[in-house]
Amino acid sequence: xxxxxxxxxxxxxxxxxxxxxxxxxxxxxxxxxxxxxxxxxxxxxxxxxxxxxxxxxxxxxxxxxxxxxxxxxxxxxxxxxxxxxxxxxxxxxxxxxxxxxxxxxxxxxxxxxxxxxxxxxxxxxxxxxxxxxxxxxxxxxxxxxxxxxxxxxxxxxxxxxxxxxxxxxxxxxxxxxxxxxxxxxxxxxxxxxxxxxxxxxxxxxxxxxxxxxxxxxxxxxxxxxxxxxxxxxxxxxxxxxxxxxxxxxxxxxxxxxxxxxxxxxxxxxxxxxxxxxxxxxxxxxxxxxxxxxxxxxxxxxxxxxxxxxxxxxxxxxxxxxxxxxxxxxxxxxxxxxxxxxxxxxxxxxxxxxxxxxxxxxxxxxx
Amino acid sequence: xxxxxxxxxxxxxxxxxxxxxxxxxxxxxxxxxxxxxxxxxxxxxxxxxxxxxxxxxxxxxxxxxxxxxxxxxxxxxxxxxxxxxxxxxxxxxxxxxxxxxxxxxxxxxxxxxxxxxxxxxxxxxxxxxxxxxxxxxxxxxxxxxxxxxxxxxxxxxxxxxxxxxxxxxxxxxxxxxxxxxxxxxxxxxxxxxxxxxxxxxxxxxxxxxxxxxxxxxxxxxxxxxxxxxxxxxxxxxxxxxxxxxxxxxxxxxxxxxxxxxxxxxxxxxxxxxxxxxxxxxxxxxxxxxxxxxxxxxxxxxxxxxxxxxxxxxxxxxxxxxxxxxxxxxxxxxxxxxxxxxxxxxxxxxxxxxxxxxxxxxxxxxx
Numbered sequence: 001x002x003x004x005x006x007x008x009x010x011x012x013x014x015x016x017x018x019x020x021x022x023x024x025x026x027x028x029x030x031x032x033x034x035x036x037x038x039x040x041x042x043x044x045x046x047x048x049x050x051x052x053x054x055x056x057x058x059x060x061x062x063x064x065x066x067x068x069x070x071x072x073x074x075x076x077x078x079x080x081x082x083x084x085x086x087x088x089x090x091x092x093x094x095x096x097x098x099x100x101x102x103x104x105x106x107x108x109x110x111x112x113x114x115x116x117x118x119x120x121x122x123x124x125x126x127x128x129x130x131x132x133x134x135x136x137x138x139x140x141x142x143x144x145x146x147x148x149x150x151x152x153x154x155x156x157x158x159x160x161x162x163x164x165x166x167x168x169x170x171x172x173x174x175x176x177x178x179x180x181x182x183x184x185x186x187x188x189x190x191x192x193x194x195x196x197x198x199x200x201x202x203x204x205x206x207x208x209x210x211x212x213x214x215x216x217x218x219x220x221x222x223x224x225x226x227x228x229x230x231x232x233x234x235x236x237x238x239x240x241x242x243x244x245x246x247x248x249x250x251x252x253x254x255x256x257x258x259x260x261x262x263x264x265x266x267x268x269x270x271x272x273x274x275x276x277x278x279x280x281x282x283x284x285x286x287x288x289x290x291x292x293x294x295x296x297x298x299x300x301x302x303x304x305x306x307x308x309x310x311x312x313x314x315x316x317x318x319x320x321x322x323x324x325x326x327x328x329x330x331x332x333x334x335x336x337x338x339x340x341x342x343x344x345x346x347x348x349x350x351x352x353x354x355x356x357x358x359x360x361x362x363x364x365x366x
Numbered sequence: 367x368x369x370x371x372x373x374x375x376x377x378x379x380x381x382x383x384x385x386x387x388x389x390x391x392x393x394x395x396x397x398x399x400x401x402x403x404x405x406x407x408x409x410x411x412x413x414x415x416x417x418x419x420x421x422x423x424x425x426x427x428x429x430x431x432x433x434x435x436x437x438x439x440x441x442x443x444x445x446x447x448x449x450x451x452x453x454x455x456x457x458x459x460x461x462x463x464x465x466x467x468x469x470x471x472x473x474x475x476x477x478x479x480x481x482x483x484x485x486x487x488x489x490x491x492x493x494x495x496x497x498x499x500x501x502x503x504x505x506x507x508x509x510x511x512x513x514x515x516x517x518x519x520x521x522x523x524x525x526x527x528x529x530x531x532x533x534x535x536x537x538x539x540x541x542x543x544x545x546x547x548x549x550x551x552x553x554x555x556x557x558x559x560x561x562x563x564x565x566x567x568x569x570x571x572x573x574x575x576x577x578x579x580x581x582x583x584x585x586x587x588x589x590x591x592x593x594x595x596x597x598x599x600x601x602x603x604x605x606x607x608x609x610x611x612x613x614x615x616x617x618x619x620x621x622x623x624x625x626x627x628x629x630x631x632x633x634x635x636x637x638x639x640x641x642x643x644x645x646x647x648x649x650x651x652x653x654x655x656x657x658x659x660x661x662x663x664x665x666x667x668x669x670x671x672x673x674x675x676x677x678x679x680x681x682x683x684x685x686x687x688x689x690x691x692x693x694x695x696x697x698x699x700x701x702x703x704x705x706x707x708x709x710x711x712x713x714x715x716x717x718x719x720x721x722x723x724x725x726x727x728x729x730x731x732x
Contacts, residue, residue, distance in 0.1 A: 098608060175650055219610075232654045242464060243654030244585075253650065255643040255669055262673050264650050277621040284541055284619065284630050286652060288598045288609030303621055307628050 067212060068362070069205040075360045078353050079209070082316045083216050086292065093314035097217035101291040103283060103304060104210070106224035106231060106248075108297040108338040109320055110239060111202040112191075112365075114329040116151075117337060118198050119226045120162070122185050124149070126169035143168065155336075163270060167251055170227060171268035175253065178266055182233040196365075202238050205361045206295075206320075210239055213293070221291075223283060224248040225275035225300055229266075247282045249274045275300045280307035297322065298338040305343070305352060317352035319343045324358040328365070433578060434728070435571040441726045444719050445575070448682045449582050452658065459680035463583035467657040469649060469670060470576070472590035472597060472614075474663040474704040475686055476605060477568040478557075478731075480695040482517075483703060484564050485592045486528070488551050490515070492535035509534065521702075529636060533617055536593060537634035541619065544632055548599040562731075568604050571727045572661075572686075576605055584659070589648060590614040591641035591666055595632075613648045615640045641666045646673035663688065664704040671709070671718060683718035685709045690724040694731070 070076040085093040086100060107113035127146035131137045138144045142161045145153035146169075154161065170178065191198055210220050222241050224231055228248030235241040252271040253264050274282040280303050283291060293316040294301070294308035305317040321340065323330050332340040347354050357364065436442040451459040452466060473479035493512035497503050504510040508527045511519035512535075520527065536544065557564055576586050588607050590597055594614030601607040618633040640648040646669050649657060659682040660667070660674035671683040687706065689696050698706040713720050723730065 098602075228651075229654070236464075244652065246654065250651065253647050255646040255673065257672070262646070262669070262676050264646060280621040280628070280630060281619050285594075285616065286610065288595070288612065303628070306623070307621065310628050 067205070067208055069208050071360055071362050073360060075353055075355055079316070079318070082293070082314060083213065085314050087216050095292055095313065099289060099292065100213075100216070100218040101221065101287060101289050102213050102218045102293040103221045103223045103291045103295070103308065104206070105296040105298070105301045105304070106222050107226060108322065109203075109295055109301070110206050110210075110222070111198070112194075112328060113338050114322075114331065115193065117226065118191075118201075119166075119230050121189065121192070121198075122182070122230065123165050123169040124151075124154075125185060125189065126181070127165065130169065140164075140168070166227065167268045167270060170230070171251055171266045174263040174265055175229065176263070178229060179233055182230055186234055194365075199234065199238060201365055203320075203361070204363050204366060207239060209295075210241070214240065218293070219245065221283075221287060222246045222248070223274065223279050223304060225273070225279075227251075228274070247274055247286045249278075277303045279304035283307070292316065294318070295320070296343070298340050299342050300338075302342055306350070309350060309352065315351075317347075317350065318355060319347060319352055320355045320357065323356055324361075324364065326358075328357060433571070433574055435574050437726055437728050439726060441719055441721055445682070445684070448659070448680060449579065451680050453582050461658055461679065465655060465658065466579075466582070466584040467587065467653060467655050468579050468584045468659040469587045469589045469645075469657045469661070469674065470572070471662040471664070471667045471670070472588050473592060474688065475569075475661055475667070476572050476576075476588070477564070478560075478694060479704050480688075480697065481559065483592065484557075484567075485532075485596050487555065487558070487564075488548065488596065489531050489535040490517075490520075491551060491555065492547070493531065496535065506530075506534070532593065533634045533636060536596070537617055537632045540629040540631055541595065542629070544595060545599055548596055552600055560731075565600065565604060567731055569686075569727070570729050570732055573605060575661075576607070579659070580606065585611065587649075587653060587657070588612045588614070589640065589645050589670060591639070591645075593617075594640070613640055613652045615644075643669045645670035649673070658682065660684070661686070662709070664706050665708050666704075668708055672716075675716060675718065681717075683713075683716065684721060685713060685718055686721045686723065689722055690727075690730065692724075694723060 066080060067076055070079075085091050086095040088094060104110055107117050107119075111118070124146045127137075127143050128149075131143060131147035138147055142154065142157050142165045145151075145157065145161075146165055154165070157164075173181070186197075186199060189198060190196060191201060194201065213220055220239075220241055222231065222235060222239070222245065224247070226248050228246055228250050231248055232243040232246045235243065235246045250271045252267040252269045254267060255262065255264055257263075272278065272282065276299075279301065283304070290311055291308045292314065294305045295318045296302075296305055297320040301319070305319070309315040309317040319340065321332060321344070322328065322338070323332070331338060332344060343352070344354070346352075355361070432446060433442055436445075451457050452461040454460060470476055473483050473485075477484070490512045493503075493509050494515075497509060497513035504513055508520065508523050508531045511517075511523065511527075512531055520531070523530075539547070552563075552565060555564060556562060557567060560567065579586055586605075586607055588597065588601060588605070588611065590613070592614050594612055594616050597614055598609040598612045601609065601612045616637040618635045618637040620631045620633060622629060622631055638644065638648065642665075645667065649670070656677055657674045658680065660671045661684045662668075662671055663686040667685070671685070675681040675683040685706065687698060687710070688694065688704070689698070697704060698710060709718070710720070712718075721727070
C-alpha cells in the first residue's frame with residue numbers, strides 16, 4: 001500500500017508543482033522532500049489510502065498537465081502519442097511493462113555539456129589537487145596542462161590525451177573513496193560561465209519526461225559516454241535513476257583484500273568505451289533487452305537510436321538539438337563536443353524526432 | 367493502484383500455493399499466470415481495490431507459511447531473523463528498500479550442477495550440431511572431443527580447453543540468434559542421469575527464498591560464473607529474475623549493420639570472467655552497490671560472500687552444502703566442480719550460514 005500512497009502523492013505533487021510553474025528552484029529532490037513530508041502526515045493507514053485515492057483522482061483530472069515544460073506542438077504530441085500507444089492494452093502497439101525500456105544519453109541530453117563535459121571539469125580539478133600533493137605528477141604533459149588550467153594544450157593532446165587524463169585522475173583509489181571524492185566535488189563546484197552548481201544544470205523538460213515515462217511503467221536507463229562511477233553518484237538525486245540503471249564508460253578494477261579489508265581498486269586502464277557503436281553493446285551487456293525509446297543529442301548517440309528504432313513495433317527516437325544561445329548554448333555541426341551531423345541529416349528518413357530547445361522547451365534549467 | 371492489487375494478489379497466491387504444497391509442478395510462471403487471471407476477474411476499480419485489501423489481510427494472517435520447503439531449525443531461523451531485522455523500520459539494522467540487494471550464484475545454488483554444468487552440456491550439444499554441418503571444425507581437438515562425446519579428452523584439455531569450447535560454441539552468431547538457439551535447446555534437452563528437463567532442476571527452497579526476499583522489498587540478482595546471455599534466456603521463467611538482473615561471464619560483442627539491419631555479433635573472445643574475485647568486480651560494475659545478502663555453494667563464491675559480509679550493518683552470507691546423495695548429489699572438498707573447501711573451513715569464524723541440503727530442505731527439486 002505504501003507504494004500506492006507514494007505514487008499518488010508523487011503524481012499529485014508533480015502536477016501541482018509543474019502546472020504553471022515559473023522559473024524557480026524546484027528540483028526532483030525538492031519533490032522528494034515534500035513527498036516525504038506529506039507521507040509522514042498521511043501515515044500508512046486506511047486514512048492515508050483514502051486520501052491518496054482522492055489525490056489520484058485529482059492528479060488524473062489534471063492530465064492536461066503532462067509535460068508542462070514542453071510547448072504544445074508536434075514534438076510533444078509525438079512523445080505523448082507514443083507513450084499512449086505502447087501503454088494502451090487495446091492498442092496493437094501495446095508493450096508489456098517489463099519491455100518498456102527507455103534509454104537516455106546524459107551529457108547534452110539530460111544536462112548541459114558546454115563549454116566542456118562536466119566530468120572533464122572534475123578531472124581538471126582532480127589533476128590540480130593531485131599535482132598539489134604530488135608535484136612529480138606534472139612531469140606528465142597531460143597532467144601538467146590540466147593542473148595549470150591550460151585547456152588549449154589539453155585539447156591539443158587529442159582524444160588519447162583526454163582518455164589518459166580521465167584514466168589517471170579516476171584511478172588509484174578504491175571505489176568507495178572515489179565515490180566520496182565525486183560527492184564532495186559535485187557539492188562545491190560551479191559551472192565556469194553559468195556560475196551555478198552543476199546539479200542545477202539538468203534540463204527540466206527531460207526530468208519531467210523521465211518522470212512521465214516511469215509513471216507510464218517504463219524503466220529509465222542512462223547510457224552515457226561518461227564514466228559510470230562518476231555519474232552513479234548523482235543519478236538518483238538528479239534524475240531518479242538508481243545506480244544499477246546507469247551504463248557508462250569504465251576503467252578496469254580489481255578486487256583485493258588490504259589488511260583484512262576487501263576493497264575494489266580502480267586501475268588506470270580503459271575497460272569499456274560506452275559511446276557510438278559501444279552504446280548498443282553496453283545496452284545489450286547490461287540490460288539484455290532492446291529498448292523501445294532512445295533519447296540523445298549528438299552523433300555519439302546515433303547507433304543507440306538506430307539499434308532502438310530499427311526493430312518491429314512502436315519505437316521512439318529523439319534527438320535534442322541545441323539551438324538556443326539565449327537560454328543555454330547553440331551548437332551542432334561544427335561543435336568540438338556534442339557534434340550533431342549525421343543525426344540531423346538522417347532523422348527525417350529514419351522517423352526520428354528533433355527537439356528544438358528554443359521552440360519546444362518552455363523552460364530549460366530551472 | 368494496479369500495483370497494489372498486483373502485490374496483494376501475488377502475496378495471496380504465493381502463500382496459498384506454498385503452504386502445504388506437495389511435490390508438484392508449481393513454478394513462478396504458474397503463479398504469474400494465475401495472477402493475471404485473477405487480476406482480469408478483479409478489474410481495476412474500487413471493488414478490485416477492496417478485494418485486494420482483504421487478500422492482503424488474509425496473506426498476512428498466513429505469515430507462518432514463510433519458507434515452507436525449509437525445515438525448521440537454526441538455518442531457517444537465521445534467514446528469517448535477518449530479513450525481519452533489515453525490514454523493520456524500528457530496528458537499528460533497518461535498510462532502505464533501494465539498498466536491499468541480494469546476490470545469488472546460480473550453478474549449485476539455484477539449480478543443480480552435477481555431473482557437469484548445464485551450460486557445458488549445451489556447449490557439447492552445440493559442438494555436435496556445428497561439426498555435423500561443418501565437419502572441418504573437428505580439426506580443433508577440443509571441438510572433436512566435445513562432438514564425439516569424449517568427456518575424458520575434454521576434461522583433459524583443462525580450463526583453457528573448456529573456455530575455448532565455450533567461446534567457440536557461443537560465438538559466431540548474433541545475440542538474437544543465440545537467444546533462439548538456447549531457448550530451443552532448453553526446451554528439448556534432458557539431464558543425463560536425472561532424465562528430466564533442466565528447467566525442472568531448480569531448487570524449490572531457493573525459489574521460495576527469492577520470492578520471500580522480493581516480497582520483503584529486496585532486489586534479487588544472479589551473479590553466475592556461467593555465461594550471461596545463456597542464463598538470461600531462462601532466468602525470468604525459472605526464478606522471476608529479469609535479464610537486467612543477471613550478471614555473468616561474457617564474450618566480446620560488436621555492433622554492426624548488415625545489409626541495412628543492425629545486429630550485435632558475438633565474438634570468440636572472452637570479455638569478463640565472473641567467478642571468484644571477478645564476482646565482486648561484476649557486482650560493482652553492474653549494480654554499483656554493495657549487497658547485504660549473498661548466497662553461494664562453492665569456493666568460486668568466496669569473494670562474493672566476503673565482499674558482502676565484511677561491511678558494517680546486518681549482513682547475511684549463506685553457503686549451500688550438497689550432502690544429499692539420495693535426493694540430489696553429495697560433493698564438497700574433492701569435487702571436480704563446485705569444490706567447497708575454504709568456505710567450509712572459514713564459515714564459522716566469518717559468521718556465514720551453512721545450509722545442509724539433507725537436513726534443512728524439506729524438498730529439493732519438486
